[in-house]
Amino acid sequence: MASAALRYTGVSVGYQGVPVLTGVDLDLRAGQRLVLAGPNGAGKSTLIKSMLGLTQLLGGTATVLDRPPARARGLAGYVPQTGTLDADFPVSVRQVVMMGRYRELGWWRPARAADRDAVDRALDRVGLADRARHRFGALSGGQRQRVLLARALAGEPRLLLLDEPFNGVDAVSQEAIVRVLREVSAAGTALVISTHDLAVARELADLICLINGRQWAAGPVGETLTAETLRRAYGGAAIEVADGRLVVVEP
Amino acid sequence: MIEPFTVPFLGRALAELVLLAVICGPISVFVLARGLSFVADALTHTVFPGVVLGVVAGGLDGLFAGALVAGLVTAVLLTVLTRGARLSDDAATAVVLTAMFSIGVVLVSRRSSYTADLTSFLFGRLLTVTPRHLAETAVLVVVILVGLLVAVRALLFRSFDPAGAAAAGLRIGRLDLWLNVLLALVVVAAVRAVGTILVLALLIIPAAAARMVTDRLVVMALLGTVLVVVAGYAGLLLSWTASVRYGLASTSGSSVVLLLVLSYLILIPVRLWRGRTRR
Known part of the structure; x- marks a missing residue:
């Protein structure tokens, strides 16, 4: 049986006892690409850092590479x-x-x-x-x-965590990064990528986790990135355009 | 140019400065990289009451032990205070700095030889370095260099990318304590010769000046050391010549520091020029 790269059940994370993000359920296996999507300040960085035990686990259970998150540092x-x-x-x-x-x-x-x-x-x-x-x-x-x-x-690494890897990145570099990420996941490395760019999320993700203070939706891209979940996560700012693709306008 | 240094006390002063140069080049690179100038400043001030207490308890030989204890206590205190993130680095550092310095002034003001003592504590006695002092400095220099070498890579990672270093499993708190202790030891090694005030120049200027001409850390460390040696030699020569030939009293420690500052100023245009031509 393939071991889990990441298993989160009902997780709340935050700093000094104050939760930033609640209700996170994740299950990521070797070779899968998970995209954490959500607006700025949604708690994406906090969630990524929690996977190394660098932010406080305030509830639920979390294992990373089958061990407590802090033990996954360096792995x-x-x-x-x-x-x-x-x-x-x-x-x-x-x-x-x-x-x-x-x-x-x-x-x-x-x-x-x-x-x-x-x-x-x-x-x-x-x-x-x-x-x-x-x-x-x-x-x-x-x-x-x-x-x-x-x-x-x-x-x-067997698990790769990337915090907004496409922020302020030119097209050539973005293409190079996407190509490498596809290669390493094909070779069996599990990936967690945070981004507020839904086009990239759609392109890269096997699984998507939509967060903003709490987890609003998680699962395969098609089921997760719907107008309704986006509207909830982005606070009513999501609008749908003609070809069925979604564009989010920050309020 | 060599002849003055055949006078034993001047030769020993130069030897002391060369020893200090060997550690000040590398340590100043980390002071610069971590932005620890203020922490370094605090250490130089908090060593002051230790110096005074040491002298009160054991005369001039007690100075070394007093500085050592005060330096180590400060290193631990600063690491703990800045680690909780309750206080900003600056606020915590300022609290420790002013408290300890005041204690030092209170202590020294109770002595009858108040002014003379204060002067020598603050500005050092470069020309009264004894062979025993030299030996003690040499031991500290070896300890500090080994301490830096074993941790240099981890310290570099932590300075460049604290979040990445923590993610890689490096113990940030332990590394910070390590560097603060090493910094304290440098202050202790240098304080007798150049005093608690001027030692700050040796902790900050070498790398800051070297940074003007190079982007490479190893070169910065080496060049920083060379700058201290050159400033030490020229500063001693200058103060010797001024007082022997022209009867102008000029303290050697401050001459050395002034020349170090001068080297910094001279190198500023190099930096500007490089900034314009950099790819």
Whole structure:
């Protein structure tokens, strides 16, 4: 039997006892792509961080890779938004990707050939092998996001968590990221991707989880992204257009 | 140019500065990367009451122990206070800084040699470094360098991307404590020679100046060390020449720091020029 990448039952998460998001039920298996969709401030980042035990579990039960979330740190790959990082930080692309190997290396063990190979492969995969020696901050926003993806891939995770990976990302980088995400999920890695972009959600998701303070709907894309669930999650701002696709206008 | 340094006390002063340079280059890189300038400032101030207490209890030899205890206590206190996220880093740091500094002033004002003591605590006695001081500094330098080396990668990750580092399973609190303790040890190592005020310059300026010319952390650390050595040599020479040749009294510690500041100012145009040509 395939083990669960993620199993959430009636989960509430928040900070310092105050819930940000309630009623989350998730079941994610190897190779599946789960998209967390919802407006800004819906609790998407909080939910992703809860999968590593970095936000407080206030109710329900949660297991990640068949263990308590905090024990999954380092086993699951985490890709932060590039915008949250200091672009002026004096660090090379290669150094950033090598951080993906720190779980094996610990505080002080020197990098070995296997680590360097993993870094090379990951950089190659996101199409930035020729930028290894560049300063991280000198790259475009989209390229930086791809570097952060490469960093997570270098750790060879069974579960990959991406927080708004398409925010401020150019079309070329978005395409590259989508391609890589399809490849790694085909190879058996489970993915959790948060986005407020419903077009991307539709393109990428096997499963979708629509949240805004609570879980409004979860399941296969077709059943989940309906005008009604969107209207509820987005607070009446969803409108339907002629070809059956939904567009959300933030109120 | 070499000759003044054959005078034993001047040679020892230079040796002390070279030893300090070896740690100040690398540690200042982390002060810069983590934005710990204010924490460094707090450490230099909180070591002050420790220095005073040490001297009251054990004379000048007690200074070292007093600084060590105060530095370590502050490192732990600052880590705990800023970790709860109840207080912002700045507010917590300011509270600790002012409280400890006031205690130091109260303590030192009870001594009869108030002014002289205060001056030497605040600005150091670079020219009275003894061989024993040198040995103590050397031991601390080795301890700090090893401490930095074992954690350099984790510290770098944590500085660059705290959320990512936590997600990768690094213990952020432990790393912060580690760096704060190392920072405290640097202050302790440097405080006797350059005083609690001027030591701040050694913790901040080397990397800040080196940052003007390089984006590479290793180069920043090395260049920071070189800058301290050069400023140390030139500063000692300057204050020696000023007082021996021209009879102008100039304290050596402040000469060194002023030259370090000067190197920073000189390198600013390099930064501007690089900013324009950067790809």
